Every structure is written in structure tokens, then in C-alpha cells.
Amino acid sequence: MPSTLVEKILANAGGRECVQPGEVIWATPDLTTMPEVSYPAYVKRLADIGVDTLANPQRIVVAIDHETPAHSVAAAERNRLTRQLAVKMHVGHLFDGEGITHPLTVERGLVLPGMFVAGADTHTPGLGGVGALAMPFGIEVTMIMATGQIWLKVPETIRVRVHGTLPAGVSARDIVLHAMRVIGPDEANERVVEYSGDTIGQLSVPERMTISGLTVDMGADAGLVPADALTLAYLRDAGVPEPQMVRGDDDAHYAHTIDVDARALEPLVSIPPSPTHVRNATALDDIAIQHAYIGSCASGSLAELRAAAALLKGRKVHDGVQLLVIPATRRVHEQAMAEGVLGTLMAAGAQIAPSTCGPCFGGLAQLAPGDVRISTSTRNDPGRMGSADARIYLASALTVAASALAGHIADPRDYLQESAS
Amino acid sequence: MTSHLTATGRVWKLPDDVSSDALISANHVFDYDPRVLRKHLLHEVRPELAGEARAGDILVAGRRFAHGSQHSHPFIAMKEIGLGLLAVRLTRAPYRISVYMGVPFLEIAAAEYDAIEDGETLDVDYRAGIVRQIARGIETRVQPLAPFVLDIISAGGGLPFIRDKVRGDIQVR
Numbered sequence: 209m210p211s212t213l214v215e216k217i218l219a220n221a222g223g224r225e226c227v228q229p230g231e232v233i234w235a236t237p238d239l240t241t242m243p244e245v246s247y248p249a250y251v252k253r254l255a256d257i258g259v260d261t262l263a264n265p266q267r268i269v270v271a272i273d274h275e276t277p278a279h280s281v282a283a284a285e286r287n288r289l290t291r292q293l294a295v296k297m298h299v300g301h302l303f304d305g306e307g308i309t310h311p312l313t314v315e316r317g318l319v320l321p322g323m324f325v326a327g328a329d330t331h332t333p334g335l336g337g338v339g340a341l342a343m344p345f346g347i348e349v350t351m352i353m354a355t356g357q358i359w360l361k362v363p364e365t366i367r368v369r370v371h372g373t374l375p376a377g378v379s380a381r382d383i384v385l386h387a388m389r390v391i392g393p394d395e396a397n398e399r400v401v402e403y404s405g406d407t408i409g410q411l412s413v414p415e416r417m418t419i420s421g422l423t424v425d426m427g428a429d430a431g432l433v434p435a436d437a438l439t440l441a442y443l444r445d446a447g448v449p450e451p452q453m454v455r456g457d458d459d460a461h462y463a464h465t466i467d468v469d470a471r472a473l474e475p476l477v478s479i480p481p482s483p484t485h486v487r488n489a490t491a492l493d494d495i496a497i498q499h500a501y502i503g504s505c506a507s508g509s510l511a512e513l514r515a516a517a518a519l520l521k522g523r524k525v526h527d528g529v530q531l532l533v534i535p536a537t538r539r540v541h542e543q544a545m546a547e548g549v550l551g552t553l554m555a556a557g558a559q560i561a562p563s564t565c566g567p568c569f570g571g572l573a574q575l576a577p578g579d580v581r582i583s584t585s586t587r588n589d590p591g592r593m594g595s596a597d598a599r600i601y602l603a604s605a606l607t608v609a610a611s612a613l614a615g616h617i618a619d620p621r622d623y624l625q626e627s628a629s
Numbered sequence: 630m631t632s633h634l635t636a637t638g639r640v641w642k643l644p645d646d647v648s649s650d651a652l653i654s655a656n657h658v659f660d661y662d663p664r665v666l667r668k669h670l671l672h673e674v675r676p677e678l679a680g681e682a683r684a685g686d687i688l689v690a691g692r693r694f695a696h697g698s699q700h701s702h703p704f705i706a707m708k709e710i711g712l713g714l715l716a717v718r719l720t721r722a723p724y725r726i727s728v729y730m731g732v733p734f735l736e737i738a739a740a741e742y743d744a745i746e747d748g749e750t751l752d753v754d755y756r757a758g759i760v761r762q763i764a765r766g767i768e769t770r771v772q773p774l775a776p777f778v779l780d781i782i783s784a785g786g787g788l789p790f791i792r793d794k795v796r797g798d799i800q801v802r
Contacts, residue, residue, distance in 0.1 A: 232775035257792040348729055354791040359777050397720045429721060
């Protein structure tokens with residue numbers, strides 16, 4: 209029976225020959241990740257029912273990423289408790305201020321093609337960028353912590369094939385925002401979106417992670433990009449000695465297939481109150497902004513920082529606009545510093561902060577009522593970044609950088625043309 | 630009356646698109662006390678429900694029930710009151726939270742939803758997937774939940790299930 213990549217991964221995780229969409233199975237994750245804002249609370253809930261050991265502690269990743277550096281006494285307490293409980297429960301990996309869980313676990317070579325990964329955090333599907341199936345389970349990771357297993361309904365797979373060269377000014381974020389326009393929430397529900405095609409094949413692993421991670425916001429269980437030679441080369445660089453290719457069967461059954469012509473894509477923006485409310489950047493140039501943010505698990509990558517720096521080089525952000533840049537991990541920060549990317553961004557007027565989820569969930573750089581921010585982060589629900597009366601627009605690093613220059617939402621192609629001429 | 634997976638009670642019919650925040654306002658997001666949360670359930674949509682609903686009563690919801698925020702609070706309140714749920718397809722998050730909180734539910738078709746009236750009495754067998762409209766003598770069979778999922782709900786939800794499972798493992802050894 210031919211299987212999609214998702215079905216192969218879940219058959220393996222469920223200890224079966226094959227699985228069918230709609231089946232409910234018990235699966236054993238290869239890795240389970242959770243942030244410090246959840247971990248101590250989950251350990252306590254388990255202790256309350258008499259569970260004080262973890263089933264597979266070596267497969268647990270705990271990252272202090274949401275509230276680092278700590279910005280309140282309560283956060284400092286949570287961080288300290290997380291460190292203590294990570295040691296006490298023998299968790300396999302504790303990352304303490306090293307960066308955001310999803311890019312961090314991938315850059316450290318912990319996530320491999322064909323793995324099934326469970327996470328407490330909503331944007332865990334970013335790990336699909338290396339061809340893993342990574343799904344969010346929230347508080348239900350307590351079940352994995354205690355028993356090593358989680359139940360799930362095997363999802364169908366939607367295939368999105370992207371062909372052709374991306375136009376200048378258009379990037380990975382625009383591909384997934386375009387997919388959100390085409391695939392509605394009812395259609396995405398209980399499905400995984402698999403991205404392929406020559407356009408995807410040319411994207412780096414961090415760019416594939418942007419697409420996989422944001423796919424969850426269209427209402428899908430996850431997104432993923434099957435591994436190819438580029439994935440294996442990335443993993444070898446990350447220190448994995450012999451990474452293996454795991455892919456679906458060519459004749460597998462898909463719920464349906466959507467073909468996208470990359471040459472026709474434009475810079476896109478999610479307008480409040482939902483990431484799925486997608487508009488063309490060019491149609492929003494009357495929206496004034498006071499804040500611009502480049503960072504998060506979705507876009508704090510070297511690819512995004514380089515793109516922003518290339519556009520901002522030799523320019524200054526608009527008077528009255530606060531541009532904040534946060535590399536997603538310490539390694540990205542170091543590389544961006546070594547390459548001069550951070551210097552270029554700072555010369556343009558950007559503030560640089562250490563790696564953290566920070567602004568994405570309102571933990572840092574909060575907004576006041578009436579403020580407008582354009583951001584590369586993941587969600588734009590009212591109140592997500594402070595005041596419920598602030599407005600958040602989501603876009604690629606290029607579109608955020610162009611908007612920071614203009615003082616209003618702007619199409620980056622206008623600035624790229626100026627650079628070229 | 631309810632015994633985990635069978636119930637007889639009145640219908641509280643809800644329209645399509647009752648969001649998580651409409652079930653319980655996000656103002657109560659830091660409150661996890663079931664006795665407090667039950668007083669706020671559907672306060673904006675059906676203000677009389679909190680005072681009048683009894684264990685065994687059934688929320689009959691349209692499409693996209695509990696969409697939006699992925700909060701467990703509405704389901705904590707439903708569990709505390711003893712409510713079950715019939716809904717026209719649940720999206721992933723409310724489906725999983727309902728199981729984790731131990732709230733029994735069945736997914737029904739739009740035509741079945743249309744045929745049920747607010748205030749009528751239903752006899753629901755969540756395990757077998759049978760909905761009986763008592764006054765009209767109509768019996769409808771729907772897809773029951775998977776056995777795994779029923780095990781978790783009948784244990785009372787995810788945490789009691791974990792406790793039983795871990796204890797069971799210890800006994801086997």
C-alpha cells in the first residue's frame with residue numbers, strides 16, 4: 209500500500225506496517241519539546257497524580273526560551289524551577305537561553321527526516337523543515353512525559369507543489385501566506401500540508417521551517433518538506449554523521465494537490481485579527497506603523513536577517529519607527545555578527561536583542577493602545593503583543609524592513625528596484 | 630443522569646461558530662477552578678444555562694464549536710456541570726481538549742443537527758454512538774468515538790487516564 213511521508217512516519221511511530229488516514233493510533237514520539245513556561249507546571253500536574261518519573265527522559269527537550277532574559281521575579285522563579293526540575297527528572301536536553309526551541313533543535317541536529325516529534329508549543333511544526341512530522345499537543349505532552357506515548361488521528365495529506373523561480377522581493381513567508389489564501393480552515397483541518405516542487409527545493413532548511421511552522425496557522429495539523437540532498441547536507445553540517453533520507457511513495461494518495469506558480473507570487477501580509485487574513489502588501493500602503501520586528505521561531509533565521517540587511521544597507525529606518533531584530537538562536541546571532549549583518553542592521557537604526565521568543569507572545573517590547581507593528585512573528589490576535597487595542601501585521605523580513613524604511617506598510621520590490629538602479 | 634458515557638438530559642442548542650471566547654470569556658483565562666468556571670459558561674450566549682443546566686444535559690452545537698483560542702476552560706466547566714456535547718464536526722483542538730478534559734461527545738451531521746430542537750430531551754449513548762429523541766421516538770446512529778478515545782474519556786480525562794495507565798504498568802511488572 210503506497211503511503212505519504214506522513215503515513216510512513218506515523219506507521220513507524222505507531223509500530224505498524226502501515227496506517228490509514230482517520231485511524232486513531234498510539235504513537236511514540238522520537239522527541240518531545242516544551243518551553244519553560246509549561247514544563248514546571250506539567251511536572252507539578254504529574255506529581256499531583258502520583259507520577260514522578262518520566263517515561264523516556266532522554267527524548268525530552270526543555271528550552272528556556274520564552275522568558276529569557278527573565279523580565280520579572282515570577283519569570284526568574286519559573287526559569288530556576290525549570291533548571292532544577294530538568295536535572296531532577298533527567299531530561300535529555302536542557303537549553304538555557306540558547307535560542308528558540310524549534311530552530312535550536314534543528315540546528316543542533318536533534319531532528320532528523322522521518323522523525324515524529326511532539327511539542328507543547330503551537331509552532332512545533334516548524335521542525336517539518338527537515339522532513340520530520342512535528343505536531344503541537346499543548347498540555348497533552350503530560351501524557352507523553354508519563355507514558356512515552358500519545359494518541360492521534362492519522363491525518364490526510366494535502367500536497368502543495370511550487371514551481372518556478374521566486375521573483376525578487378518575494379520569500380518563503382509569501383509562499384505559505386499564499387497557501388493560506390488557497391486552503392481554508394475547514395479544508396486544512398485534520399490534514400498535513402506537504403510542500404514540494406523545484407521552488408521549495410531551492411530553499412534553505414530555515415526557509416523551509418518558516419513554511420512548515422506557519423502552516424499550523426491555516427488550521428492544519430502540521431506542514432512539512434520531504435528531505436532531499438540539501439537537507440542531508442544541512443544535517444551533516446549540523447553534526448549528524450549519516451543522516452538518512454525518508455520520503456513518501458510516488459504513487460501515494462493525497463487528499464488533493466495544489467500547484468503554485470512561484471513566478472506569480474507577490475509580497476503578502478496577514479492583517480489583524482488572524483494570520484489567515486492575507487492581503488497584498490501593495491494594497492496596504494496607507495497603514496502607518498510605529499514598530500517593526502524581525503525575529504521569532506518562524507523568521508529569526510540567518511536567511512531572513514541577511515535579506516533584511518541587504519535591503520537596509522546604507523539606509524535609515526523612518527523617523528519614529530522602532531525596528532527590533534532578534535536572531536532566533538545564539539548561533540544565528542554569532543553568525544550574523546561575524547558576517548557583518550548585525551552591523552548593517554544597527555547602522556540602519558535597529559535595536560538587537562538576545563535570542564528569545566519575547567515579542568511574539570507579548571513577553572518583551574509590548575505595544576500600547578493604538579500602536580501598529582509589522583512583524584515576522586507568528587500570530588496577530590488582538591492582545592498578543594500587549595494592548596488589545598494595538599494592531600499587528602505579519603510579513604516577511606523583506607516586507608518588514610521595507611515598511612520600517614517607509615513608515616508605513618510597503619512593498620519591498622520598490623526598494624530592491626532602487627538598490628539595483 | 631449520567632454515568633460517564635450514557636446520559637439523558639435536555640438539549641441546549643447552540644448556533645454555528647460559537648468561539649472558545651464566547652463559551653467562556655478570555656477574562657477568566659487565569660482561573661482554573663471548575664466551580665468558578667461553571668458559573669461563566671456561555672454567559673454571553675445563554676445566560677440562563679449556568680443556573681439551569683444539570684448533569685447529563687447536552688450541548689448541541691453547529692460548525693466550528695470552540696474555534697479560536699485553544700483554552701481548556703470551557704471544557705473544564707462542561708466537565709464540572711456534567712455536560713456532554715454533540716457537534717457538527719469538531720476541529721482538532723476542541724476535539725483533543727474535550728478528550729483530555731473527559732467531556733463525552735459525538736460528531737453529528739448537519740441534517741442531524743437541524744433535526745434536534747432546543748429544550749427537547751435526548752438519551753445519548755456516547756460509547757455506541759446512539760442518539761434517541763425521547764418525545765419523538767427517533768433513534769439516530771452516528772460514528773462512535775474510537776475505543777482509545779473512549780478509554781480516556783471514561784477514565785475521566787487525560788490525567789486520570791495517565792494515572793491508571795502508569796499504575797497498570799506497575800501492576801503488570
